[in-house]
Amino acid sequence: MSAPKMSSWMMARVGARLLLLQARWDPARMQGLGLAFALDPWLAVCWSGEPEGLLSARRRHLGYFNTHPIAAWLVAGIVCRQEALAAALPSAAREAAIGRIHALKAGLGASLAGSYDSFFWGALRPASALAGILAAQAAYFLGSTRAPFWAAAAALLAYNAPAVAARLYGLSRGAVRGELAAAELAGLPVQSWILGLRRATVCAAALAFVLAAGPLGGGERLTAALTCAAGALLSWRGVSPLAQIGFVGLGGMAASAAGLRP
Amino acid sequence: MTAIAGLLALAVLELDAVLVAQTLASRPLVVGILLGALQGRALAGAMFGAVFELLGLCDLPVGGRLPWSAPVAAGTATVLAVGGTSFPLCFAGGVAAGALHSRAEAFERKRRSASGDALAERAAAGGRALGLALGASVIAHAAMTFALAGSVAVLTAFLDRRCWMDAPELLRAGAALAASSAPWIGLSGVAVWGLRRA
Numbered sequence: 001m002s003a004p005k006m007s008s009w010m011m012a013r014v015g016a017r018l019l020l021l022q023a024r025w026d027p028a029r030m031q032g033l034g035l036a037f038a039l040d041p042w043l044a045v046c047w048s049g050e051p052e053g054l055l056s057a058r059r060r061h062l063g064y065f066n067t068h069p070i071a072a073w074l075v076a077g078i079v080c081r082q083e084a085l086a087a088a089l090p091s092a093a094r095e096a097a098i099g100r101i102h103a104l105k106a107g108l109g110a111s112l113a114g115s116y117d118s119f120f121w122g123a124l125r126p127a128s129a130l131a132g133i134l135a136a137q138a139a140y141f142l143g144s145t146r147a148p149f150w151a152a153a154a155a156l157l158a159y160n161a162p163a164v165a166a167r168l169y170g171l172s173r174g175a176v177r178g179e180l181a182a183a184e185l186a187g188l189p190v191q192s193w194i195l196g197l198r199r200a201t202v203c204a205a206a207l208a209f210v211l212a213a214g215p216l217g218g219g220e221r222l223t224a225a226l227t228c229a230a231g232a233l234l235s236w237r238g239v240s241p242l243a244q245i246g247f248v249g250l251g252g253m254a255a256s257a258a259g260l261r262p
Numbered sequence: 263m264t265a266i267a268g269l270l271a272l273a274v275l276e277l278d279a280v281l282v283a284q285t286l287a288s289r290p291l292v293v294g295i296l297l298g299a300l301q302g303r304a305l306a307g308a309m310f311g312a313v314f315e316l317l318g319l320c321d322l323p324v325g326g327r328l329p330w331s332a333p334v335a336a337g338t339a340t341v342l343a344v345g346g347t348s349f350p351l352c353f354a355g356g357v358a359a360g361a362l363h364s365r366a367e368a369f370e371r372k373r374r375s376a377s378g379d380a381l382a383e384r385a386a387a388g389g390r391a392l393g394l395a396l397g398a399s400v401i402a403h404a405a406m407t408f409a410l411a412g413s414v415a416v417l418t419a420f421l422d423r424r425c426w427m428d429a430p431e432l433l434r435a436g437a438a439l440a441a442s443s444a445p446w447i448g449l450s451g452v453a454v455w456g457l458r459r460a
Binding site for chain 1: 371431
């Protein structure tokens with residue numbers, strides 16, 4: 001029996017359901033129930049002639065699963081391919097294939113989560129936020145009345161252009177190439193992208209400060225610079241921004257009590 | 263009426279943060295701008311959105327970590343600002359809503375865990391059990407966000423109208439200084455965060 005091929009319609013169905021991957025996130029199963037929901041239409045196709053096989057396929061995806069939400073698309077594609085292959089095997093040869101599915105889910109989920117977290121959460125997310133803020137500042141200086149909308153559009157576009165591409169590519173490539181799709185990722189210079197984005201974020205933050213503080217009066221500019229310098233020092237020491245704001249509030253109260261006008 | 267529309271929009275947009283899609287349509291900058299525009303004050307929304315975006319940028323939602331909700335903070339602060347609440351209280355209300363929201367979400371997650379086994383048993387049999395449970399979870403979360411942000415907004419607006427002008431000067435001065443320093447602290451925090459990792 002040959003393994004079924006995933007149609008575009010089926011891929012769209014699985015992809016749409018993957019948008020609900022974390023809809024019932026819980027500490028015990030994490031994304032497990034969401035992944036089971038996403039895979040269900042494909043499992044029904046793969047195991048259509050075997051109700052027992054379908055039942056056990058559903059059961060094996062209802063347990064623990066966790067990875068980055070975008071990496072989940074690649075893992076789902078690979079799992080779809082492996083399920084199709086397992087269903088096409090004679091019953092006696094299935095045990096190893098099913099064991100491989102469990103191992104792939106656990107191994108790939110954990111290993112991809114590290115690099116996807118670093119890239120999407122730890123580099124692209126801050127870079128795209130600064131892109132949005134700089135777009136608003138640029139639009140404001142150019143006299144646009146729609147500066148806020150440029151900010152929202154720039155922030156969303158800068159994040160989602162790579163994110164949507166990674167989701168679609170991951171699902172389709174995983175469904176066609178299986179494990180090889182994950183191996184192909186290893187050749188990408190992701191670490192240098194991460195480093196480049198983080199450096200760009202630092203430069204963008206400095207530029208945003210110049211653009212925001214530049215038009216202020218002398219005293220206000222000095223206050224902004226001093227606040228930034230103190231904030232940088234405290235952040236370097238590991239004090240969270242919200243704690244710093246609390247300290248500033250207490251400082252302001254003390255200054256007011258001492259008769260100074262903060 | 264516009265405040266209710268704003269809170270409803272916040273409840274829907276916030277779903278994107280964890281439960282649905284993660285397109286970052288829930289990022290504070292976008293939430294602030296959209297809610298502000300919906301209520302005719304896009305610039306105020308952009309300001310609070312940018313501030314909370316910078317403050318929340320270094321808290322990564324990795325694994326099961328549940329940082330304070332910057333989107334809820336930005337949305338609540340924007341709704342308050344549109345309603346005419348004073349700037350420091352908008353900021354404080356936003357921070358309170360963001361912190362409370364993460365507590366409520368942690369509670370929600372524990373509750374989901376408790377019913378996970380029973381749901382998995384029903385889902386294994388096929389049918390619509392899992393889809394319905396996912397839908398119910400999304401609706402419950404949106405309702406929680408709406409109720410929580412709304413409660414904090416109402417309480418903060420009440421404080422602003424009834425007590426804030428009579429509050430001790432030192433309290434008002436401290437709150438004003440804290441709120442006005444937030445953008446600079448956020449900006450320096452992001453720069454340092456990037457420097458340490460670059």
